[in-house]
Amino acid sequence: MFEISPAVRDAILDHARQGAPEEVCGVVLGRHDGTEGGDRYVPCANLAADRTTSFEIDASFMAQARASGALRAIVHSHPHGLDGPSKTDMEQAAEDDVPWGIAVLDPVHRPKLFFWGDMLPVAPYEQRVFRHGIADCYALVRDWYRQERGLVLPLTPRDPDWWTKGQRVIEDNLHRFDFDAFGDSEPLQPGDVLLFQVGAPTINHTGIYVGNGLVLHHLTNRLSRKDVLGPWKQKYHARTMRLRPGALQSAVQSIAEGDGR
Ligand SMILES: [Zn+2]
Numbered sequence: 001m002f003e004i005s006p007a008v009r010d011a012i013l014d015h016a017r018q019g020a021p022e023e024v025c026g027v028v029l030g031r032h033d034g035t036e037g038g039d040r041y042v043p044c045a046n047l048a049a050d051r052t053t054s055f056e057i058d059a060s061f062m063a064q065a066r067a068s069g070a071l072r073a074i075v076h077s078h079p080h081g082l083d084g085p086s087k088t089d090m091e092q093a094a095e096d097d098v099p100w101g102i103a104v105l106d107p108v109h110r111p112k113l114f115f116w117g118d119m120l121p122v123a124p125y126e127q128r129v130f131r132h133g134i135a136d137c138y139a140l141v142r143d144w145y146r147q148e149r150g151l152v153l154p155l156t157p158r159d160p161d162w163w164t165k166g167q168r169v170i171e172d173n174l175h176r177f178d179f180d181a182f183g184d185s186e187p188l189q190p191g192d193v194l195l196f197q198v199g200a201p202t203i204n205h206t207g208i209y210v211g212n213g214l215v216l217h218h219l220t221n222r223l224s225r226k227d228v229l230g231p232w233k234q235k236y237h238a239r240t241m242r243l244r245p246g247a248l249q250s251a252v253q254s255i256a257e258g259d260g261r
Contacts, residue, residue, distance in 0.1 A: 002099050002115035004039055011041040013111045016077035016103040022051035027065045028073040073099045081106030084132030090157035122147045128224040132160040137206045138169050140218045144208050163204035170206045179241040196236040203238050
């Protein structure tokens with residue numbers, strides 16, 4: 001959870017409304033000594049060629065904000081309702097060391113503002129509200145491994161309907177981090193990653209086996225939850241992946257060396 005004052009939140013949403021149908025951008029600054037409070041929103045020009053679908057912050061503005069030591073977040077808007085980071089947003093935010101925020105406008109719902117980034121605390125596993133890319137099935141598996149095992153799986157920038165575009169979000173990452181597939185005859189262990197095909201010709205859903213016959217998972221547009229695995233496995237299960245014993249240490253080391261993304 002990223003805390004900002006109501007005044008800063010209002011300033012960001014007002015900027016987003018005024019700028020629609022173009023994307024707007026800016027930064028949240030805090031105190032220069034990094035202590036809590038004193039937040040303010042500083043809007044800046046969007047330099048992108050096509051401002052209705054993208055944003056670009058002036059490099060010298062950004063350099064100044066970073067050099068000030070007061071940069072708390074980088075913000076832009078989605079005036080057309082995409083309620084989650086785009087693939088490009090995920091690619092750029094992955095390189096950053098401050099949270100990113102997105103103000104979402106759509107004609108039906110109230111405007112929203114959310115922040116994400118690995119520097120923020122992991123949200124509780126259950127009852128998460130779905131949000132593509134940051135509160136979806138793979139994000140839950142990734143958060144679980146980060147919190148329970150200290151293993152940071154890649155962020156994997158992805159489109160909202162990635163499995164229809166040939167993006168292999170789940171399997172490739174797991175193979176890269178020494179997860180192996182194993183047969184259905186072996187009993188499951190907590191932390192095993194289950195891969196599902198839910199109404200799709202390819203793997204498009206994942207969950208974590210958490211023991212006691214339960215799978216922790218996050219379906220699109222539902223709250224994250226634990227379910228009895230049996231029926232799920234029977235209907236949708238494609239494969240089970242387990243971290244190779246002894247693999248964790250080397251994976252964690254490679255992350256420390258900067259290979260984690
Ligand atoms: Zn965006």
